[in-house]
Amino acid sequence: MTALQKRERLAISRPTGGAAGKTGTWRVFRPVVDREKCNDCGLCATYCPDAVINDELEIDLNFCKGCGICANECPKKAIEMVREEK
Amino acid sequence: MINNDRSSIALSRSPIRSPSLQELDIIAEIPKEEYVLKCTSACAGCSDSLALRYVLKAAGPDTVLVVPACCTSVIQGIWPNTAFNIPVYNIAFGAAAACASGMSNAFRKAGKKTNVIVYAGDGGTLDIGIQAMSGAFERGTDFLYVCYDNEAYGNTGMQRSGATPLGAKTTTTPTGKTDFKKDIDAIIAAHDPPYQATAAAAYPQDLFKKVQKALTFRGPSFIHVLAPCPPGWRYSTEKTVEMGKLAVKSGMWVLYEREYGKVTIGAQSKVAMKKPIPLEDYLAPQGRFKGIDPKTVDILKQRIVKNLAKLAAEEAAP
Numbered sequence: 001m002t003a004l005q006k007r008e009r010l011a012i013s014r015p016t017g018g019a020a021g022k023t024g025t026w027r028v029f030r031p032v033v034d035r036e037k038c039n040d041c042g043l044c045a046t047y048c049p050d051a052v053i054n055d056e057l058e059i060d061l062n063f064c065k066g067c068g069i070c071a072n073e074c075p076k077k078a079i080e081m082v083r084e085e086k
Numbered sequence: 087m088i089n090n091d092r093s094s095i096a097l098s099r100s101p102i103r104s105p106s107l108q109e110l111d112i113i114a115e116i117p118k119e120e121y122v123l124k125c126t127s128a129c130a131g132c133s134d135s136l137a138l139r140y141v142l143k144a145a146g147p148d149t150v151l152v153v154p155a156c157c158t159s160v161i162q163g164i165w166p167n168t169a170f171n172i173p174v175y176n177i178a179f180g181a182a183a184a185c186a187s188g189m190s191n192a193f194r195k196a197g198k199k200t201n202v203i204v205y206a207g208d209g210g211t212l213d214i215g216i217q218a219m220s221g222a223f224e225r226g227t228d229f230l231y232v233c234y235d236n237e238a239y240g241n242t243g244m245q246r247s248g249a250t251p252l253g254a255k256t257t258t259t260p261t262g263k264t265d266f267k268k269d270i271d272a273i274i275a276a277h278d279p280p281y282q283a284t285a286a287a288a289y290p291q292d293l294f295k296k297v298q299k300a301l302t303f304r305g306p307s308f309i310h311v312l313a314p315c316p317p318g319w320r321y322s323t324e325k326t327v328e329m330g331k332l333a334v335k336s337g338m339w340v341l342y343e344r345e346y347g348k349v350t351i352g353a354q355s356k357v358a359m360k361k362p363i364p365l366e367d368y369l370a371p372q373g374r375f376k377g378i379d380p381k382t383v384d385i386l387k388q389r390i391v392k393n394l395a396k397l398a399a400e401e402a403a404p
């Protein structure tokens with residue numbers, strides 16, 4: 001048995017996007033950014049616990065859980081939490 | 087500003103001079119790299135994942151995380167996949183620091199500088215893991231122990247832990263806890279490690295710098311991170327960062343560092359010492375303090391004053 005095969009027998013998980021499924025389906029409220037008000041400070045991305053806001057300040061709605069921290073911390077009140085249509 | 091210039095003390099104890107937080111400011115361009123991939127199964131608004139993002143950004147890719155039973159072992163995702171893009175060793179509740187000790191020794195013997203970081207909850211630190219942790223600190227293990235503290239056993243249903251504050255309701259203290267929060271920082275300080283600090287997920291830049299700094303020391307270091315937890319503390323998810331800031335502003339949580347025994351209180355907590363916000367502002371949004379009796383609030387307030395005075399005296403000591 002090779003070392004690799006031996007290791008395969010251990011319970012090893014490998015890094016994968018979406019390891020816990022598409023967590024965006026959890027969302028009750030969706031963050032909507034008003035680009036007019038936004039001053040690109042980046043605080044929303046800093047505080048997002050799930051790092052779903054990228055450099056361009058685009059929110060990945062496949063994974064955003066809708067916690068609302070970004071909206072709560074935005075100094076310009078540029079993010080509104082809007083109820084998801086079911 | 088924080089003054090960390092104690093190089094004379096540092097030099098007499100260690101061959102490595104530690105950089106001050108200001109110096110780190112210059113090199114502390116927080117990397118864009120994310121080691122927590124989209125997405126963990128953490129609850130919406132979780133401080134554990136927020137804090138971990140910055141711990142790993144500070145530590146970088148040459149790091150192994152040792153995780154005892156806690157929310158962090160659960161949120162990684164489902165085998166054979168994990169959301170953590172870094173080697174993680176999941177281990178039994180009481181064994182994290184013992185495992186990290188062996189791992190660190192093996193790395194150093196092999197001439198590797200790999201960071202060994204325990205990332206454990208308050209249950210796995212203050213209660214179940216304390217024996218192994220004390221041993222590792224006593225043996226001078228070269229590692230960083232990060233305790234993210236949500237003040238209860240989060241992933242098993244919010245039972246009381248040694249970290250639960252007086253008066254807080256949990257599933258096992260339905261009328262509010264009748265004991266004080268265990269002072270784990272004082273217990274760690276008694277081991278006289280080169281570096282220990284407190285931090286909060288609500289101040290990620292501060293946490294980032296402290297992790298970077300901790301990893302420059304040879305020997306054991308400890309960072310105690312306040313990690314507000316929406317389902318456990320019963321506040322709505324968007325208030326996670328706000329809650330951490332209120333804890334610091336009310337003096338309920340104090341940000342400080344202890345480097346070779348010398349205490350430096352953080353700028354945010356200095357403000358809270360001069361002009362604290364009313365403790366009620368911190369307690370009111372949290373369901374776990376609902377209906378807390380005013381006498382208990384008074385006791386909490388007295389504890390805050392006492393704790394701040396103690397830290398101020400330690401900071402003033404030569």
Ligand code: SF4
Nearest residue numbers: 038039041042044074
């Ligand atoms: S926090 Fe608000 S103002 Fe700052 S980048 Fe985000 S949306 Fe824009």
Ligand code: SF4
Nearest residue numbers: 048064065067068070
């Ligand atoms: S709602 Fe929460 S998860 Fe979604 S982008 Fe804002 S902070 Fe991130």
Ligand code: SF4
Nearest residue numbers: 128129132157240315
């Ligand atoms: S229970 Fe609390 S600490 Fe655990 S994953 Fe949920 S929010 Fe995070």
